Structure formats: structure tokens, C-alpha cells
């Protein structure tokens with residue numbers, strides 16, 4: 001993609017961000033995660049309806065601008081010389097100084113993010129569940145050199161957790177999509193049960209991938225204030241939903257008919273992974289967007 005930035009050394013991207021917005025809303029109408037078991041269609045976020053979003057400190061667009069990766073350490077990270085870390089260097093082609101600030105946890109409630117308000121030509125890929133594990137998916141992600149946030153469910157990866165190390169080596173990160181993938185957890189479970197299911201995945205991820213997730217994706221997409229509190233108490237920074245998805249070999253958009261800067265795209269580890277990824281890639285290239293790791297942009301890697 002963006003031609004020839006292959007072996008650019010990278011350092012940790014900026015943790016800085018300046019712009020806050022909370023993804024509004026509601027995922028009603030979007031189906032998600034249905035492959036993970038129940039065929040229950042996506043539920044409307046019942047609890048969410050009654051949960052006003054965190055007041056987003058909107059405003060203050062920061063100075064943006066792309067900087068060459070080699071000088072991409074505007075904040076805390078001292079410039080590093082090209083260390084021989086091939087997997088890390090491969091990931092970042094250009095570093096964008098984030099012009100978005102993750103809203104803080106307010107009143108004990110983690111923020112909910114659906115889209116990133118940014119002026120940069122970036123898009124974020126997220127891949128859920130982990131049911132279907134094929135060497136082809138590893139190969140394709142490597143070939144396209146795509147970083148992604150992998151929202152994995154313990155029960156769907158437990159037969160072969162090591163499979164996902166390949167993506168991690170490519171620059172992707174493992175995030176939290178619960179232990180059991182109960183798509184009705186918002187309705188069926190109280191705070192403690194939700195928290196237990198989240199913490200179980202936090203620990204599982206740490207055990208197998210060496211990092212505790214910072215982002216949470218609700219099975220099915222529904223969330224509530226109870227969930228937002230549990231997410232914060234489990235040690236995570238935000239609930240991440242989505243604006244577009246690659247599904248059944250094509251793109252589905254909540255808004256418009258193309259990808260836009262800052263879109264968060266949902267995919268799954270399904271049998272049609274190759275077709276979905278091809279649809280995403282075509283849309284990404286058509287929109288002139290670069291795939292950036294969401295955690296890097298949010299400063300929660």
C-alpha cells in the first residue's frame with residue numbers, strides 16, 4: 001500500500017492525543033459476532049439507551065501531520081536507532097501524531113468508541129472471536145502487512161492460543177472479547193458476572209500473550225453503564241465498537257458507502273476470512289487510507 005515504506009524503523013508511536021469524542025451510539029442494526037455461536041441477532045444496546053455518553057471533551061484539534069517514522073517520538077520515547085526488530089519495524093509505515101484523545105474514565109465508567117475523529121488518512125482494523133484458525137489468514141495479514149486489534153474470546157481460542165502469536169509477531173495486539181462470548185451478557189448478567197468474565201480474559205491474554213488488554217469489545221456489540229464500569233474495573237481503557245464491517249466478502253457501512261478517516265472496521269476470524277480481508281483492503285486502498293493500529297493511535301498499546 002502506500003508504496004514502499006517497508007523497512008522503516010519505528011519507535012513507539014506517540015502516546016499523545018488531543019481530541020476526544022465518544023462514539024455515540026448505538027449499534028442497533030449491526031450484527032456482529034453471530035458466528036460465535038448463538039444465532040441471536042444483534043441486540044440493541046438496551047442498557048446503552050439509557051446511558052448518556054461520557055461528556056466528550058470535544059474541541060481542540062491538535063496539530064497533526066505525519067512525521068517520518070524515524071523521527072516519530074515526539075513525546076516520551078527517545079529516538080531509537082533502527083534496532084533489529086523486524087516484526088516491529090514492519091508494522092508502522094508512517095507515524096501519525098494522533099489528533100484524538102481517548103476520553104478518560106469518568107465516574108468509574110469506561111468511554112465507548114465507535115469511530116475516531118481524525119483528520120489523518122487512517123483506518124483501524126479489528127478482528128474478533130478467533131473461531132477459524134487458518135494458515136492462510138496469517139499469510140494474508142503478513143502479505144498485506146496489516147496491523148489489527150484482535151478481540152479474542154478465550155473459549156474460542158483455547159484450542160490453539162498459540163495460533164495468534166503469528167499475528168502478534170506481525171504487530172497486532174490481543175484485546176478482550178470475554179471468556180464465554182455471551183452476547184446477552186448486558187441483559188443477563190449483573191456487574192460481578194460481567195466483571196468476572198472480563199477479568200478471566202484479561203488473565204488469559206496475559207498468560208498467553210504477555211500483555212493485559214486495554215480495550216474491550218462486547219459480544220454482539222451491546223453495552224451498558226454496568227458494562228462500562230466493569231470494563232474500567234477490569235483495568236481496561238475503553239469499549240470499542242465499530243462503524244463498518246467486512247462481512248461475507250463485502251463491506252457494510254453504517255454511514256455512507258465508503259471508508260472514511262478514523263473508521264473502526266470489524267471483521268471476524270471466519271471461514272471467509274480471505275474474502276473479507278480482500279474487501280477491506282480494496283475499500284481501504286480506494287479510500288486512500290492507511291491501516292494503523294488502534295492502540296497506537298489511542299496511546300494504549
Ligand SMILES: [Zn+2]
Nearest residue numbers: 033128129219
Ligand atoms: Zn464476537
